[in-house]
Amino acid sequence: MTDWLELLRTIGYGFIIFLSSAVGTYGFAIFMHAPKRAWLPASLIGGVSYALYWALLQVNAYEPLSIFLAALLGSVLGQLCARKMRMIASIFILLAMIPLVPGLGLYRCMAYLAQGAYGEGVKAGVSAMVDIVMIAFGLGIGSYGIRLFRHRPANEGSAVK
């Protein structure tokens, strides 16, 4: 019984995490002057990506792997959405990556350094850097993977001069 309650509580909190990251991404989409019709889908993709990262951490997955998979998911969903909506992929990819950028890690690194806890500071800084590299990998591999499956007809412009 207690296990079930605990599971329900975790799922409920996971939903709050999804919702809050989606709200964060929504506000940022407005700030970046993204096209209006992209606000909602982009924020949902941002929410789903961060929720995946959070869920993987809950099952004790290795953090760099979690952030890589979340970035990969964001990148793939962003490109699929861009194709469906006939918009540029960068809008969705950028907004999907924003919640994953390690703001907390970067702040903790600086906070530790300000306190003179250099060992902890360097550890937090390196961890943030690893996260950034993993985001870049996820984003890059997602873009590359989608392009492999993408069929683009040869450019047939108007009459050539």
Next chain:
Amino acid sequence: MNDDARYMAPLHLAARLILENGGETYRVEETVTRMGHAFGFSEVEAFAVPSGIFISYRKGDGNIETAVKRVRKGATDLTRVDAVNAISRRMEQEQLTCEEVMEALRAIESRRAQLTKWQLMLALGLSSAGWAVMFGGWGWDAAVAFVVSTLAQGVAFLLDRARMRSFVGTLTGCFLGTILPMFFHLFTGLLVTDACIAACLMPMLPGLAMTNAVQDTMRGDMVSGIASATSAALTAAMVAGGALIGNTVFRLLTGGVL
């Protein structure tokens, strides 16, 4: 003078609009090449770096028309980037004249911002409020992150007016985003400070430069990729510097009570 020279103006304007508003360099090159082909030129070359563009095409008389333009980055406006891209796609589908394309691009250039500065500040506040909860904060953290982020962006707009945006704006915004929640927590004890401060710093992190760096590098454009990565690293250093200064000043003023 050959009439084909007039096609350079829309190509340049399209490239400048994408680059100025936060588009990737590979997108500039793709768009210009696509537009050049749609105008009917067989040989179109475009080379873009984050601070400039080089375009050339072979005219009907066999001569090559080339132009170079320095581009200074403006505020990010993804709607403009998308609109220019849509025009270039439209040109592939239907025959548009040089004048029609130029008119459409000028309309994008002169389009006023859809949102006022106040609305943008509130949007950023909303975004920070969401992230405060995402990082493990709750109601008070969201409220404080909303107010502080809105305020920090207001200061950034003021600095922008004084032509001091960019790195100075980031540094100042991060300083405020760190020190204000700390003082609020000192007087009320209501915050999860880490979550609230990180949420205030998030909008200043270089997400756009980072994604552009990866996208450009993945397409083999190492020059632009490295330039964007350097810009991202510098901005991240400013964010970290602002947070470090805020933290240190707070500790000096209060003796490090938190």
